[in-house]
């Protein structure tokens with residue numbers, strides 16, 4: 709699969725974090741995606757044709773394993789991101805589509821909706837995370853695996869259609885915990901250590917058993933399907949070498965776009981307005 713078009717598109721979205729390509733007109737239809745993640749909350753705004761207009765992102769501790777644990781903090785984060793995007797675009801964002809880890813309880817998805825509403829956005833669509841990612845990736849056959857901060861979402865695709873989704877409570881937070889335990893340092897220090905490219909080989913060495921466990925989780929979930937390709941997305945896949953560990957362990961070919969962190973948030977925005985995901 710050739711990721712060059714996707715990589716270029718995501719680079720355009722990243723650029724929107726620094727400069728706004730243009731303001732949005734009042735009557736213009738916008739595609740707004742809200743990703744309430746365990747580590748990052750992201751709002752992506754696209755125009756009707758899918759061209760990127762805004763991308764606002766903030767790290768937050770308001771969620772644990774994909775579930776809102778600090779409602780007030782989650783609302784405040786979304787309010788800030790929304791206000792910042794609105795100021796840059798020169799208009800209000802009244803609606804959005806949100807995403808949930810696959811198989812989330814109704815109560816949890818309701819909480820996500822309340823957070824968006826409290827920030828002043830009506831939720832008009834809902835999609836699961838790995839399926840959102842595939843709206844951008846366009847994988848025809850295989851599995852999309854979204855390894856985020858607290859959860860790993862898996863979506864099996866056959867003939868371009870999602871035939872199975874699953875979610876497991878594992879992600880980058882677990883890698884950080886292993887580093888913290890091994891180096892006898894606090895979680896925050898371990899997170900900074902993990903993200904420093906200078907520590908890449910040590911981080912990979914320390915976390916390989918956890919990454920292999922993620923590989924086992926993937927194997928267990930896709931069992932029964934003829935999956936020949938895994939497409940990795942989610943911030944944890946930014947760890948250089950993780951893809952090779954997963955490929956070696958699972959024996960399934962792995963591919964991954966240039967910036968795996970923004971694929972799911974962009975996919976959520978792409979889902980906005982699509983009747984298949986309307987509430």
Ligand SMILES: Nc1ncnc2c1ncn2[C@@H]1O[C@H](COP(=O)(O)OP(=O)(O)OP(=O)(O)O)[C@@H](O)[C@H]1O
Pocket residue numbers: 743744745746747748749773774855856857858859860879880881899902903942943944945946947948969
């Ligand atoms: N360069 C990097 N190397 C290693 N890990 C990274 C890197 N960049 C980001 N991460 C990790 O990615 C995770 C966040 O990814 P992402 O934004 O996809 O998660 P999330 O959507 O907030 O969480 P979830 O989907 O599980 O609710 C964090 O654990 C962070 O440490």
Ligand SMILES: [Mg+2]
Pocket residue numbers: 743745746837854856857942972
């Ligand atoms: Mg996520």
